[in-house]
Amino acid sequence: MNRPNLFIGVILIIGCSIYFYETMSFPSSDLQMTSPAFIPRVYCILLFILSAFLIAGSFKREEGGGGSRPPFLHSLMAMGMTSLYIIAIPFLGFYITTVLFIVALLYFAKVKNYAVLTSIPIGTLAFLYLFFVKVLNVGLPVGSLFQ
Amino acid sequence: MLFEGLMNAMQWQVILMIIIGSVIGISIGSLPGLTAVMGVALILPVTFGMDPVAGILLLVGVYFGAVYGGSLTAILINTPGTPSSAATAIDGFALTKKGYAHKALTISTLSSTIGGILSVIVLIIIAPQMASFALKFSAPESFALAVFGLSIISSIAGKTLIKGLIAGALGLMVATIGLDPIAGFARFTGGNENLINGIDLVPVMIGLFAASEAFTSIGDLFSAKRAKVVIEKTKLKWEEFRMLILTILRSAGIGTFIGMIPGAGGDITAFVAYNEAKRFSKDKRQFGEGDLKGIAAPEAANNSVTGGAMIPLLTLGIPGDAVTAVLLGALMVQGIQPGPMLFETNGSIVYTLFVGMLIANMIILLFGLMGIRLFTKILLIPKSVLMPIILVLCTVGAFAINNNFFDVIVMLIAGIIGYFMKRYEFPVSPVILGFILGPMLESNFSRSLVLSQGDYSIFFTRPITLVLLSLAFLTLFAPLLKRKVIKLKEDYI
Incomplete structure (x- = not known):
């Protein structure tokens, strides 16, 4: 299991949720796709899906123990x-x-x-x-x- | 008229101005935070009392020198001096770490000047015809170009595609901060007025590349296995250069073409050329690890933007980017009105400028090749001494862009995020790519839909848009498809 990837994925999903919630307060437009919230929501959904993939991948067994990182x-x-x-x-x-x-x-x-x-x-x-x-x-x- | 221009440009005062401009430009370009726009804008007032040709060529020298100068620190210390050198840092710094800084700088200098010279030649020969083609780029085409630019993430993602895509998405999301391009609504600002106009690219870039590298290097000073600095004096062999010629020519073509399109700049161009070099390469695995083509492509491309950007400026009077907008002002102050009539009314001056641009590139070549030994000396400075200086330069550089302290805070936050991204193997270049292309993508997407009244077919019925979107699709999914095909082959054999 890759704990950092799992942790980062969860953080990203929380960040996405806050970002998406923020778009709820944006005004709507006559053309839905040109409203201020449309593109941010597309990006948000994209990042949500990618983060889910990252979390799913973090449960896979790591080859070679994942390598050690220097202390920071x-x-x-x-x-x-x-x-x-x-x-x-x-x-x-x-x-x-x-x-x-x-x-x-x-x-x-x-x-x-x-x-x-x-x-x-x-x-x-x-x-x-x-x-x-x-x-x-x-x-x-x-x-x-x-x- | 070209001969007349040659005679005018060969005067010692003019050549001296080009030399001074190039030296100032290289110095400005190599300092993080100081961009070509800033350099040209700062020197502009000096030119007001000068002879038109000498004054404009001084600015041209600064412009060309700054674009080249950005690559020096990108290669040596992983700190792109200007946004257009961000792509060069990927393979340039990898080569430096292997001890081949000398060779990397030679390739950068040669590719930069060849790219610059070729773009000026294109400018001389086919400027008017190319300018009218570039004007065919409306909102849907620019949107497709932005999507194509984003697909390049698959090339620069490094070891894990998913992490590269996450980094790119983060860059896109940060780019949405500030006023939205159509309705002018302030998004994600949290009431902070510094965020109304969005986050400036340069502090983010300085933080992600330079500050994060400084934090990593300081940590390495205490690490048990410290890397020893090696500078091999291995020169670039003719055989190696010969292998790069096609890449340089292709990248110069890409750079000149994208340079002509208003709104696209050297930063986008460098990434596109990098991606194309990787696509055409037989051994793609070397990219990111210090491939010579990984330096030649972005450097030839971002320097050829200089000539490309001059095409709409001189033939139509349309500045394609911020630097050419300042140059437009400089030309008008000198009583030269760019536009379709320029070649008729000021033909002699225009051809003098063309020859001056060629000379500026030759001077950069000369200074670049002569200075390589001096530039590499920076690597001999102990990291314990160099890193505090770099962190101070990051701070001043971020502040100097807008004389705004908020940019310094942005730089610090980007530096800390960049450190952790590198630590957990998230590439930082896709963040910059997303950040650069985000506004271009969103504004042109919205404009296209306004034009078509919400009809999405506008993106699939225009030939240039269709070609660019198809290329984007291929670029993004080709590595995955290729992997599947190889696996299928292995299963059947």
Whole structure:
């Protein structure tokens, strides 16, 4: 039995049900097939059927035990750090948060060399400032704390 | 007039502008989030005070360079710089993982420039005739083209077709968020005004490809069996290139043709060409594992879109996509009115532009081949150093599209979803394909039915529509039918 496929299939079916329920509130049209709900419902039914196939297939016996997947704790931690970085940008601004994020992620990735820990954030910021702010005129967020 | 154009384009100021434009374009294209449209739009104001030919060719250099530049990061770090390089990442990155980044970049450069040059030649020779044919593409034809595009999921689904189809359906469903194309009703927005115009493709693409790859690579740093980076300096052999010529020519034809159709773009074209290359290949199993044709086809196709898109722009004054819309504005600012009379009124300038486009492709070829050794150096940077930089670039790239922080959040969510999709062997390319084709499919489906007053026969009575839908059916079900036939044969022998 393939538990991840079973789990994903069930999640998709729940998602489809919510999506379909949402289409009930859409207005109808004179031509039924051009109403705002028509195409979303077609996609929903399609995904429902495909998810059912995925669930059915997950009960089959796996050849070779299905293979092992690498642990994902460190990837999850990287996602958490990136989420924190993105949440902090509107408050602390792009520049401070980017320096902190790069140093933290480098340290997390076992980089202990001080030259690397200082040069990479500075070099990255310098490049981003010159290219995005000076050349492309993109205004990077300065943060609500500094406004 | 072609000779006059050649003389005009050979001036050093003009060539310098093409070189500057190409370098800017390659840099912009290789950065995730920065597209050809953005590059051309940003450089546009610079050209206002310039000589018309030099100004337009500067923009053409940016346009062509950005389309090519997108493939560099797609091949090297599985991060398509532009949406039209998404198909290139499939086999390009697979080759890089095997240590053949040098060869992959050579094929990409050669295919890109050959595709670009061929499309300009087509533009010069048969532009007016082709433009009138492209205008035969009405709503039912565009719907059929979108369906055909979706059928390509069977080619890029990877190991499990069902997972590829699920990914494609998810892409289609995400594409329904926002205003519906006919009634203008806001769907699935949950009251969030950022979702009214739908979700932007670029942050989704950056998240699914680049951020998810960064999360995976960070996890791999702690894994017991870490892959060692190998860069083989193996050059592309003449024999290998010879095997690709037909694929490049076919893909350039596909790209030029689809480029002419308003609304279709390099992203769709690249997937269509990839699918056709796989269909014609004798050994289909190599696709997805690092087949050379898997790079040559999308790159020749997405670069040939550049010439194709110029055909309706110059001959009819109709921009086929966002980049050509900006170029239309640039031409009009310079006092050049594209349309049927353009060749009569500004013949000399038009032919100078044509020659300039050929030169732009040659410059990209030169820079591309010279830069391969430099580009591959990115692979020597330790992943522990490269991944934080990539995640920061993903953030800035997603933000820079619309100067909207919501896009950064979309990028992060797409990155997390992309990580889990890859972990559980769901391919991410079909999501992008569904996302790109969803709006095209829905709006043209609805428009067709409005045109026919609800009569479905409109999809089966028009020759182009019928051919495209038949091709879609064949593409989607051919692998299943083939498997059945092989099984039947085995049972009887």
